Amino acid sequence: MKNLETFLRTTGTLSLEPLSPERCPLFAVFYSEFDIKVGPRICFQTPKKFMENEISISTKKIEEILGATFDTLRDDDDNTANGIDDIENSEGTESAFSIFDSTSEYIITGSELTGKIITLSTHELHIMTRPTLIADERYERNSLLFSVGIVLRRAADPRPFRPVISKLAMALQSMEVESQFLSHSSSRPQLQPLLERILLSMNGSMMECNALLGSCNALHLKLFHPPKAEALPIHDHEVPILLQKKLDLEMHEWDLSISWTLLYIDGVRTTHQIATKAEVDLEMVRACLRVLKHHGFIAMVDIFVYSNRYEFTPKATAMLAGREESLQQEAAHYSRKGNLSGTANGRPGHTSDSEGESSRHSLRSSRTLNVLNTRPSSFKPPSKMLADYYETQPNRTTRHKELEVALAELYCTCNRNVSFGDLWVALTMNKTTAKSTHSPVREKKDPIDEEMLDRNSVDSFAISPSEAAHWQSIPKPTSGGSLDWNYFLTCIDHRRFFSFGVVHGLVTRVHEYPYFHGSFPERRQKQLEMNGDSKRSVQQASLEEKSYNLARQIATLMDGTRMDDEFVCSFEQPYRWLVKLVEDQSGEKVASILMAS
Structure with missing residues (x-):
């Protein structure tokens, strides 16, 4: 036991220092039981009398209560003397619209929901409970129905707290079965300091709690955040921009293909252009960019042109x-x-080595797509x-x-x-x-x-x-x-x-989705006369034939499901030029649907 306590002290878990109330995800921890005389009631809770507050209490007011509680608990080194909360001796004092009165049916439930984690999201709070039923002849009505619960900030993600509350409830259940920890008058008061320690520890920077329960038991809780969601697929027309310095990125042990791809990310080239310039398979480049995006090293933006x-x-x-x-x-x-220092791609304190160069010569790089009618000196x-x-x-x-x-x-x-x-x-x-x-x-x-x-x-x-x-x-x-x-x-x-x-x-790109609902007139084949300057040459006729076939190919894709950047990337021509080509060759207008990305 001494070794365990020494370990807890050396790891710093006994010196509790929570975050500021504005950053704390956990607002309250409570223990509730079903009393055969008065029904559901709160036996222990921290902060004191928190569940008596109105259900519509503001987050700012809760943060003030949380700050005052932290100050009180830090000043009191011997929390074990607090005993049973005042709520246990003052029955029926909750207001009509208190947090507990409004949610008691989700805290103490019927036997069909015991052993299940219940999350109720209302007003500015997430209230998570885990009802537990212990059947034994020594209890009145042959059963003990209790529930441990936590109150979370509405902006917090409740999923990581589910294993925590489940482990806490199962630990209390085991201790009650083994040593009557919850029902015996000598051990029952230890619940209050336990809840206070959980509130302080789980709101700390480590988000873990290690507590001693008597001479035979120790409780260890730790918050594990769920893995980040997989990044969305990368499209050929999207432009990757770095969110950190290239020097910092090169310090990571990347796959060889990712390291090679990083060399060509300048905030101007599209995914398709990077694959062409780096001479790497397009599917491989998409996979590399997706990995970088998943880890937060890049962000994807649209092609920049002045008609955007x-x-x-x-x-x-x-x-x-x-x-x-x-x-x-x-x-x-x-x-x-x-600006060559201070920020890179929207984040302070980081600079991409290529970002400054690409900012001065972004139009030079964009000419590979012919999407801008400006010379390189435009960004001088x-x-x-x-x-x-x-x-x-x-x-x-x-x-x-x-x-x-x-x-x-x-x-x-x-x-x-x-x-x-x-x-x-x-x-x-x-x-x-x-x-x-x-x-x-x-x-x-x-x-x-x-x-x-x-x-x-x-x-x-x-x-x-x-x-x-x-x-x-x-x-x-x-x-x-x-x-x-x-x-x-x-x-x-x-x-x-x-x-x-x-x-x-701050802004969203509004894309154009072209829709062509007309038809192309059939071109009449004429025998070309090569005599005289007034007749069209074979070369001119061939160019017109290619323009006509290209316009028909573009028109078949203008079904309202593809955006303007996709056409620019696929045909490597300005979007307005493509629309004009279709309209000139068909003699009909192309409709456009504007939609924010």
Whole structure:
């Protein structure tokens, strides 16, 4: 017995130090019996009189009760003198809507549910009980019906506590059968300090309890979390981004194929591109990425193009309201162009070696898919970084706050009706642009052309009044202060901005699911005349035939079940180009269904 107590002391289990009440998953532990005179009743519980509280008690109030209980138990080194709880001598004091009164039928049940674990989730609580029945002639009515129970935080996962409460109930049952531990007046008071020790220990960092029960028994409880759910399958069009430094990842003893795959993850390449670049079987790359995702080393995002549509989430509005200050600071630091330290792919304190390079040349890497009409210099860091600009301004704290608020407002401005490219033009276009109707309108180009990045505004573009009216009708953020949206959007890395938002749940990607319900006209075979320049050449006819067959192949896949990124990855062409090809060859429109991922 002395050896066991020495072991418990050396392992630190006798010096109990629980976590802060805000982090504790276990709110209360109780022991209940069925009394033949008054019915179900609570005999022992900790915190004291916890089950008398109203069922609608708030989590904040429970945390206050838990904190006061911890202080009391830490100050009292001899908890064995507490004896039986006051509840045992004060029958019928529960309020009409107390926790026990509202849930007593699930605590003390009929014989058909004895030996079963019952979990009741109501209000802000999980109440888990394990009714137990011992049949013996020495008890009144020839049986003892008791139940041990715990009260958990509603946000906690109750599954890991099932083995704990089952082992506790079976241990008490065995001790009662062997030595009448529950019914004898000398040993029964030990239940109260046992429950208090369980409350302290299971709310500690180790989440285990080792307790001595008399001179012959010891109780050992430990919380084991269930294994993490298996990661979802990886799709060819998804883009993996690292959540830790590559140097840290290389310290793990990975399989050779995983180590090789890690070299090609840069936050830009899709799964299909990684397999092609690394010259590895596509199925093997999917398996490697799935393992990395399961262990939390990577996250999967969508292909970034300026025609993408995003939709903000309630978390983005919470950040704008100031309830996510740390996340707001991370977003500002991570999205700043040229940022090579501090965060990587949305997590603070980690940096991917390839992330900084890919942020500067993300468009260069994306040209393998031809999904962007921008030259590699589009993401060239400006000569004066946004952070440096604010450092030189008076009242730097206010300026930095404006930057963070601007990022939050930009997230909250994203909606499924406007692509990011159109939103960018709308934000950087001056009011005077719409009045430049007398200048000749040049050929319309992609609004995200490189030339726009090289200017401080889009005033130099002579656009039509209808285009100006369209862009001016787009809802815009109304950030306070004197923030220059044109300069701001030029100095942040747009791909990292949206990668951060997707990983942290600030925005969701709205995909287009094309649906083609028309039919293709049959092409008439004509004998080609090779004489004269006015006749089509064999090469031109061959190209038209290939375009027609490609359009028919694409149209057969446009059944409303495949998203835009799948078409981009499969055909290695921009999504708009594929839709236009089908419409030109068929003469009919392609319908699109917008759906958030």
